[in-house]
Amino acid sequence: MRKIIFTFLFFASLFKATAQKVPMQPANWDIGKQAAAFTTRDGKDGIKFERGIVWAKGVDFADGIIEADLSVYPERSFGGICFRGDEGGNSEVIYLRVPLSGRDDAIQYVPSFNKEANWQLYPEHQANYTFPQTGWVHMKIVLRGNTAQLFMDTVSKPVLTIANLRTHNRSGKIGFTCLGEETFANLTCTPIPPSATTPVSVRKEDGLITQYQISQSDTIGKQTKEVPYPSSARLTWKTVPTDEDGLLDISKYYAKQNAETYQSRSNDMVWLKQELIADEPVTKKMNFDFSNQVWVFLNGQILYHGDHSFFLKGTFFIGSIEKKFISDAIYLPLKKGNNELLIAISAVANGWGIISKIQ
Numbered sequence: 001m002r003k004i005i006f007t008f009l010f011f012a013s014l015f016k017a018t019a020q021k022v023p024m025q026p027a028n029w030d031i032g033k034q035a036a037a038f039t040t041r042d043g044k045d046g047i048k049f050e051r052g053i054v055w056a057k058g059v060d061f062a063d064g065i066i067e068a069d070l071s072v073y074p075e076r077s078f079g080g081i082c083f084r085g086d087e088g089g090n091s092e093v094i095y096l097r098v099p100l101s102g103r104d105d106a107i108q109y110v111p112s113f114n115k116e117a118n119w120q121l122y123p124e125h126q127a128n129y130t131f132p133q134t135g136w137v138h139m140k141i142v143l144r145g146n147t148a149q150l151f152m153d154t155v156s157k158p159v160l161t162i163a164n165l166r167t168h169n170r171s172g173k174i175g176f177t178c179l180g181e182e183t184f185a186n187l188t189c190t191p192i193p194p195s196a197t198t199p200v201s202v203r204k205e206d207g208l209i210t211q212y213q214i215s216q217s218d219t220i221g222k223q224t225k226e227v228p229y230p231s232s233a234r235l236t237w238k239t240v241p242t243d244e245d246g247l248l249d250i251s252k253y254y255a256k257q258n259a260e261t262y263q264s265r266s267n268d269m270v271w272l273k274q275e276l277i278a279d280e281p282v283t284k285k286m287n288f289d290f291s292n293q294v295w296v297f298l299n300g301q302i303l304y305h306g307d308h309s310f311f312l313k314g315t316f317f318i319g320s321i322e323k324k325f326i327s328d329a330i331y332l333p334l335k336k337g338n339n340e341l342l343i344a345i346s347a348v349a350n351g352w353g354i355i356s357k358i359q
Contacts, residue, residue, distance in 0.1 A: 019065075019190040022056045022174075030055045039183070042136070044069060046185035047176065053082055055175035056187065062171035064191040066141045070184055072098050073134040077180030081139060082112070084165070085173035089115035089255065092165050093177060094141060094150050101131040107150065107159060111166035114255035120291045120310070120351030121249055123320040127160040136185070144195040145170075164200045166243065202244045207359035210246060213237045215271040217254040220346055222267045225305070227295050227344050235271060242355070245323060248272075250345065250352040269346035272354070276341055278334040286332055286358045287325035291351030295344040296330060304330045310350050323355055332358070 022028055024038055024045040036049040046069075047054060061083065070079050080095025091112045100106045109125035110117045129152060131137060140151040142158075146165045149158035176184045215235045220227070242248045250270055258266040276284070288294075289308075296304040306328065308319040332341065345354055 019188045022059070022187045022189070024185065024187075028057055030057050041071065041183060041185075044136070044185035046071070046183045048181065048183040049176075049178065050181045051179055053175050053177045055082075055085065055173050059174045059189065060171055061143075061174050061189050061191065063143050063145065063194050064189060066139075066143070066174060066187075066189055068139050068176070068184055068187045069136045070096060070139060071136055071182065072131050075181045075183065077178055077182050079176065079178035079180075079182035079184070081141060082173070082175040082177050083141065083143065084167060084169040084171060085175060086167075086169055089113070090167045090169060091172065091175075092148065092167055092169070093117055094139070094148070094160065095177060096129075096131070096137065096139070098131050102128065104128045106131070107152075109148070109150075109160060109162050111249075113167070113249060113251040115259050116251040116256055116349075116352070118249055118251055118291070118347075118351045118353060120308075120318065120320045121247060121353045122166075124323070125160070125162055129159055144192075145197045146200070147195075147198055163198065164244070166249075170194075200244050203246050205246070205357060207357040208246045209242065209274065209356045209358065211239055211241045212248055213273040214240050214250070214253060215273075217250075217257075217268050217270045219257050219266045220269050222348060224267065224293075224346070225307075227269070229297055229300050229302070230271060230342070230344075237273060246355045246357070247321070247323065248354050250347075250354075265349050267346050267348045268352070269344055272343040272345060274341040274343075274358075276332070276334055276339040276358070278336055278339060280336050282334050284332045284334055284358050285329055286356060287329045288354060288356035289321045289323065289325070289328055290345060290354040291319055291321055292347040293345065294354070297340075297342040297344075298332055299335065299340055303332070308351075309348070319351060321351065321353065321355060325357060 031054045034049045034052045076098045078097050082091045082093050085091035094109050105126040106129045107127040110119040142149045148162045150160040152159050292309040293307045310319045
């Protein structure tokens, strides 16, 4: 089989962009465990599958234009394009939520780390769009450096712009993803000369936590509502940074022990630690938001338990992290000297992360 390989090692003056079409034939696709069918609909050769990711074989794509068609009827499911994928289960994903047509979250971008797409952590990367009731929609993604723009159908302006692609992969695989039966067609890739990385502003805010000590991960029961204070002898620690906006996406550092279907996913938990020093007894306010559950201990005593799990409070509760610190807060009664703040955080699906500040 002739591999479709895109390389970007030429100077711009020698570069000529040529659209490359990936044939919708079994030899050109890695379908993994999916039961995929190669079919023809409305004169389009396509690939149809029910859930998961299928990858185009032999593709290593950096900057350029990715285009594809997605059927919106009769399936009307969630489906989109994965790009800059690597062998570690990391990729960038832009997907259409066709049943949510006309809503502000009808389109979403999410980075996938260790095969986990924690969309609850990135509500700022959503867009409103009204999908047709029948036929197909056309997606066009323009990649330049660490940025991406999504154009839909014949709309001349981007409907979604991402200024900081979170995986930091600068090239990688291209594929399709869906949650529910979907058909894709006409995947083309047009390389362009590589662009420089756009500087990303670092959030400057008093008290913002920009790194955590994080433990190894464990699995707990899905119905767990209480966790005991841990024995320090069983925990090992490493220090990890947050993203530029203060978000800690835990899936960057740990894969879920089971990340297959939603029903079978494990409820994994890590501990986070902050060491706080006070010159005298004082009460500090900690603003934070998280997904899915947290338990907060100060100097061995439980202060708080919270649960923001998807649909916990009804079908309109999606549990997205709010990054402006306008919702959750607790007060930390610090003693003079050293104080140990421990936060256990667990998740089944859709989000495993935290953002916090202490002031």
